[in-house]
Amino acid sequence: MVPEITGVRPCRRWGRKRPPRLEKLESGEWLEGKCRRGRRTKISPALNDKDLKAATNLTNQDRCRALLLLASRDTWTDRSWAIDLFDDCANYSLRCPVKTPHRSLLLPSFVYFPFLSLSKSKQSSSVTATARCRKSGDSKPVEFESYSVMTVSNSASGEASASSENHAALAFLPPPAKKKRNLPGMPDPEAEVIVLSPKTLMATNRFVCEICNKGFQRDQNLQLHRRGHNLPWKLRQRTGKEVKKRVYVCPEPSCVHHDPSRALGDLTGIKKHFCRKHGEKKWKCDKCSKKYAVQSDWKAHAKTCGTREYRCDCGTLFSRRDSYVTHLAFCDALAEESARAQGSENRREEKAATAAAAPASLQEQRMVSLPMLPDQKDRENSAVLLRYMPPLAPASMSVNCNNSSGSTTSCAGSTLFASSVSTTRTSFSDLIGGTSRTEAEPPSLCLSSNGPSSLFPPAPDRRQFAAPPPSAHMSATALLQKAAQMGAAASSSSFLRGFGLPASSSPSATGSELQWPEQTSMSAGLGLGLRYDGGGAAGLPGLMMSSANLFESKPAATLDFLGLGMGTAGSSNAGGLSAFINSIGAGGLEAYGGGRSTVPAKAWDGSGGDREPNGRAIL
């Protein structure tokens, strides 16, 4: 009695992830979704919308039938339901054979499509009905009962297959790539539902060979194994008739997959599901603390573990690269490491420096001849500059001829960097070469100006000089600590030594003599000596200013530090000599500061600018 509309679905070759296939209906009509080339599909519409509405779990064939039913109607009593249904069908990539922008379903004219035209060709009464409906339009909507229409068409064509030239079949369009995945577990209602006990699900080797006790997960494999022992074996033959489809549910009652409607389609799937969700997580990652219940999951994790996690040397773990990079930049671990690297660099430079020789005056001239920015305001801004330039040529270090007038320096630096002016660069590296040679000099010079040379043997000095032990900074003044953090401990200490000697002649420095090998205490002595006779230092505001912005938090210490040079110059009464020492000190420092963080060099540069007038005044 059920009328049937049949159609031809164009054959398609389904991929693996195509929509679920249609199955046979129990009522004799059938929906065949299994694709073979040339296979045709017959589809019957739903009887009425009531049973469809009642169905909670719509299968795809239900949807197809509903589509057909709806498509065969002119108007709907329950339009929202129809819209919902079409939405739903769109989700499952079920389409009506004709174009159905489903929002337009509300228009009655939409439904004039193949069903009615089909019936028109066969039955005159139906034609008139349709025509009347068309003409009347919205003013007098006629509701066709799908049943009657179908009956008409059925009786006219006799056999439904006659109407196969129309387009009433459903087309299964392959789903768009980004469609939401179906919920896992939408089995066929006809499939046999199987519940396995947890024990069975967890069992790894159910089939054991009685000879060698080797276990197998499948009987078939065991049978093949038995063949090797020359035991009787039997492979199960594939039965000729259709294999009954099986679905598996989870034995855990609280699980969603316990419900047969959400059963899983394959045995491996249900096993993994049970393990993951309800089993013990016994596979533990060695690198991180993650645990897995399924071995394959654990293996997959082990492949990526560590690649997506970042560990700083300080022990902190990061999951995001940006956090890690940011942390790394500010972490002490990096600072220490680079300080160590710098230490070794210093040593290398030291060796190179002693090998060469050049007059220091050359260097001094260059220093003076560097362009100075006349703008005073910029200096007041006290822009602090820190810089790193990688070595361009093996010999060249980053040139730091900076004073607080930053623009000048940066100009020189940028031309250097771009290496557009090669001559400039060579002259600079010349300069550095010249200065670095002088750095061995200051101690001896100072010693000669001061009496107690036996107290300060040059050899240990030099050793220290070359490799400043980091541990010596434990008792360091804040100044030196800071300098060490900036990676310039070596340079500042060497420098201090140059001036420390004259300072030690002042009475307040006696205590420091004992600790002389420790550079740190030396600087303390320095500070003392300075404070003692450093009254003249107050007259050097520019000097202090430029230094203050360098050693930001300890202006007092810096002041002492800088004032020392002037103070000693005054006290020693050897103006020419002290000026010379001054220049050498600055030069040596410059050379030292070259390759590293250049902070101290800058300060002394700043002082270098101011030095001239002051030195003249002293003279």
Add this chain to the structure above:
Amino acid sequence: MMQFTESAAHGPPPPLHPTLRAWPDFPYNSSSSSSSNKSAGGQLSSLTNAACMEQLLAHCAHAIDTHDATLAQQLLWVLHNIAPPDGDSNQRLTAAFLRALVLRASRSSSSPCAALAAALSDVNHDSPLTPLSLSPVSLAAFIDLTPWHRFGFSAANAAITDAADSFPVLHLVDLSTTYSMQLPTLIESLAARPEGAPFLRVTVASPPESTSPPPTLDMPLEQLGARLVNFARSRNVSMEFRVVPSTPADGFESLLEHLRLHQLVTDPAAEALVINCHMMLHCTPDESAPPPETAQQTAAPIMLSSLRTMFLKALRALEPTVVVVVDEDADFTAGDVVGRLRAAFNYMWIPFDAVENLLPRGGEQRRRYEASVCWKIENSIAQEGAQRVERLETRSRWTQRMRGVGFRAVGFGEEAAGEVKSMLDEHSAGWGLKKDEEELILTWKGHDAVFASAWMPSSLR
């Protein structure tokens, strides 16, 4: 509800049964909503939705401004009871505003409100928020809690890397309240440049402490710069770091001066000048701010336009390669406190809500985070004049300003958006990205939070 007993124990006790005066458009369901501690829970439940709280706060702000001490007192009291500072995110939000209002009341010297506020402030400030100062590492961790800043970093870095393409020198002027936390990732992305990293010159404005929200950095910027230079060295990027003391209060005058001088001696073709404005532009005085005294004396006619406009004009005159503007998308510029309060209330819930499930209540991180948000609220509500630096403007207003001074917007590329998106994927699901024609917008549960836009000088001028 605990606060009630506590406050009664040690502050001067306010009237226990304030008779609630009816105020307009407020939904009551009970005549006395704060009379008893025990019944309060049930009765107050209807009061604890955000709309009611906003209404109460707005009335309270109005009462304080009109010196209606009685009403203000009542409202403060009700608010105090319905919004414990350790409640849910809405209550915390309200508590923060309440604290700001109390602060405001205590600022207004005249009036009995001051006395009242003094009394209440003991209650509210039982745990005084010490100005927080963090080490760079903890500050980085703090900033990484939410993508609030990281969003801007990511977008800006992409724009900067694009703009600096093929330049041998990149001069980055970093106007940021986050202490150069953006730079490491920028250095890293520059180091990955196929033709080699450019020379990176960074100029940082160091504003006075008062204009930056907590937590601050416990280290001088110079030292931080030394670490950055160190880091750049490890990535084989040559870098220069310079700190220019400059304050948004005078429109970064000294910084501009410095940049102008710098431009005299550099080749504009070789050096890409990039201005990165990360949530600091809104600290410059806008039209509603009182003009600073110095400017009034010297150049009265110029002061017709605000310092904000003047700064942007000056930026335009520098012919930068690109200007990146990242800021919070809200309008805190209303002249009256009620309007500002409403705007702030409807924006500041985002940071509170975003950490509600992220950080454990009462944890140290949560406290810091909320202190930072509270600082912003207090600044915009309790402060007036030059002290009020949280003068946020909406995205459209910034667009208008930038266009007005001769910039044109440069859209963000697909890669930039993709980068931001993948960064957001690693944060909580509430964060989202909207890609406009020209801007990238960070959203929290669909509400706009922070925008990022990039600008180039338009060739027409």
